[in-house]
Amino acid sequence: MTTSKPTAALPEKHIAIIGGGAGGFFAAITAAEANPAASVTIYERSQYTLSKVKISGGGRCNVTHSCFDPAKLATHYPRGSRELHGAFHRWQPQDTIHWFAERGVTLKTESDGRMFPDSDDSQTIIDCFHTAADNAGVKLLKGVGLKNLTHHSSHFTLHLSSGAEIQADAVCIATGSLKASPLTRALEGLGHTIEPLAPSLFAFNVADSRTHGLSGLSVQAASVSLVASALANASSRQSKPAPQTGPILITHRGFSGPAILRLSAWEARSLQDLNYHFDIMINWLGDQTENQVREQFAKLRTHKGRTLVRTKAFEAIPRRLWERIVDAAGISEDTPWSQLSKTVETKLIHELIAGRFSVQGKTTNKDEFVTCGGVRLKEIDFKTMQSRKVSGLYFAGECLDIDGITGGFNFQAAWTGGRIAGIAMAADR
Ligand SMILES: Cc1cc2nc3c(=O)[nH]c(=O)nc-3n(C[C@H](O)[C@H](O)[C@H](O)COP(=O)(O)OP(=O)(O)OC[C@H]3O[C@@H](n4cnc5c(N)ncnc54)[C@H](O)[C@@H]3O)c2cc1C
Numbered sequence: 001m002t003t004s005k006p007t008a009a010l011p012e013k014h015i016a017i018i019g020g021g022a023g024g025f026f027a028a029i030t031a032a033e034a035n036p037a038a039s040v041t042i043y044e045r046s047q048y049t050l051s052k053v054k055i056s057g058g059g060r061c062n063v064t065h066s067c068f069d070p071a072k073l074a075t076h077y078p079r080g081s082r083e084l085h086g087a088f089h090r091w092q093p094q095d096t097i098h099w100f101a102e103r104g105v106t107l108k109t110e111s112d113g114r115m116f117p118d119s120d121d122s123q124t125i126i127d128c129f130h131t132a133a134d135n136a137g138v139k140l141l142k143g144v145g146l147k148n149l150t151h152h153s154s155h156f157t158l159h160l161s162s163g164a165e166i167q168a169d170a171v172c173i174a175t176g177s178l179k180a181s182p183l184t185r186a187l188e189g190l191g192h193t194i195e196p197l198a199p200s201l202f203a204f205n206v207a208d209s210r211t212h213g214l215s216g217l218s219v220q221a222a223s224v225s226l227v228a229s230a231l232a233n234a235s236s237r238q239s240k241p242a243p244q245t246g247p248i249l250i251t252h253r254g255f256s257g258p259a260i261l262r263l264s265a266w267e268a269r270s271l272q273d274l275n276y277h278f279d280i281m282i283n284w285l286g287d288q289t290e291n292q293v294r295e296q297f298a299k300l301r302t303h304k305g306r307t308l309v310r311t312k313a314f315e316a317i318p319r320r321l322w323e324r325i326v327d328a329a330g331i332s333e334d335t336p337w338s339q340l341s342k343t344v345e346t347k348l349i350h351e352l353i354a355g356r357f358s359v360q361g362k363t364t365n366k367d368e369f370v371t372c373g374g375v376r377l378k379e380i381d382f383k384t385m386q387s388r389k390v391s392g393l394y395f396a397g398e399c400l401d402i403d404g405i406t407g408g409f410n411f412q413a414a415w416t417g418g419r420i421a422g423i424a425m426a427a428d429r
Pocket of ligand 1: 018019020021022023024043044045046048049050051052053055056057058061062063064144145146147174175176177181182183369370396397398399407408409410411412414
């Protein structure tokens with residue numbers, strides 16, 4: 001990759017990529033490979049490129065997800081699902097896998113569908129991008145941020161943090177989250193709407209005697225939902241909240257794990273409205289109903305009448321957690337199944353499948369978080385990723401009002417947007 005000082009000279013065709021992250025690199029490499037005559041430059045405000053790729057997936061980079069049906073893939077995005085459905089017909093995980101394989105990087109699939117480089121090292125992905133960008137002649141300017149953007153009839157002026165003003169024929173905004181970005185005002189000035197920004201993918205803070213001291217325990221197939229009354233005050237709520245099923249991890253601060261993170265993503269805006277104070281309900285047995293649990297208790301009463309209730313009763317629930325559930329139902333230590341009254345049994349069932357917890361704040365997950373909100377999707381043509389407001393202006397990645405749940409979906413959205421924008425910019429004008 002060549003690094004050069006900003007120049008005021010107008011090249012044959014200058015494609016400016018704003019942001020040297022996942023979406024920006026994919027767009028730049030695609031455009032430069034598709035149109036070798038064009039001058040493609042990445043403007044990166046920091047001294048580091050691909051810094052999120054580096055730390056992603058705990059340093060392993062969860063590149064994409066093993067899901068190859070565009071319709072199914074699109075269901076993993078709380079925002080952007082409809083628009084991405086069409087875009088995935090143009091570039092989806094299968095294409096991502098081939099793209100990396102052609103460049104010598106093979107990916108492996110874990111049992112839950114997440115895909116990582118065989119090396120288990122995000123540096124493999126970074127090296128691949130740098131080599132591909134270098135080979136395609138992409139120029140990289142580090143420490144140069146875009147402060148403002150002016151649109152003229154056939155080109156743009158980029159106002160850079162270095163003080164230089166550069167002209168470009170096409171511009172791709174790939175800056176990641178627009179939180180605290182100076183570009184928000186510039187984009188609004190160009191006619192774009194920025195959907196409210198809110199964090200997504202976070203853990204819940206819960207201080208509760210039922211889970212105190214149990215940090216590290218997890219239940220693999222639990223389910224969690226918002227207590228409906230919590231949502232009455234959430235102004236951005238549009239539909240009924242859906243329970244999320246999967247692993248729940250007890251942490252020293254409360255709850256985390258895939259089911260919790262998914263709930264935080266789907267309810268990102270509602271939970272922000274509630275200032276992260278709300279009630280949740282946990283079913284430690286996933287989707288088991290009251291009747292199903294009652295039947296199991298009846299069997300325990302018949303076949304293990306003398307066994308103490310606090311003795312581990314369900315394979316899926318760790319012993320110490322089960323003891324807390326039993327305590328919370330008010331069952332004494334020496335109660336055997338044969339002596340469990342109907343009233344107390346009902347209490348136990350409620351603790352087990354509808355345990356209510358009060359959430360008081362959030363903790364950003366150290367492994368993965370994204371911003372929900374960004375440039376309004378109706379204002380983008382997803383066949384090209386071009387603005388419907390400003391000809392020659394393109395977008396890719398998290399600056400758009402798109403975010404996915406954990407599992408490689410956020411990077412896939414960045415690859416898809418970057419690819420489509422790169423192809424379109426290479427052909428533009
Ligand atoms: C800790 C962590 C781990 C994650 N792990 C995963 C994972 O394993 N799998 C997954 O799918 N997703 C993961 N994500 C989410 C994923 O990293 C993002 O969704 C993805 O990086 C978005 O790509 P992007 O190109 O839009 O933005 P970024 O990757 O954030 O890149 C944007 C770049 O633009 C630069 N920039 C910003 N403003 C300007 C400006 N004005 N001028 C010039 N440059 C600018 C920034 O410095 C940055 O380098 C993780 C996120 C975090 C925080």
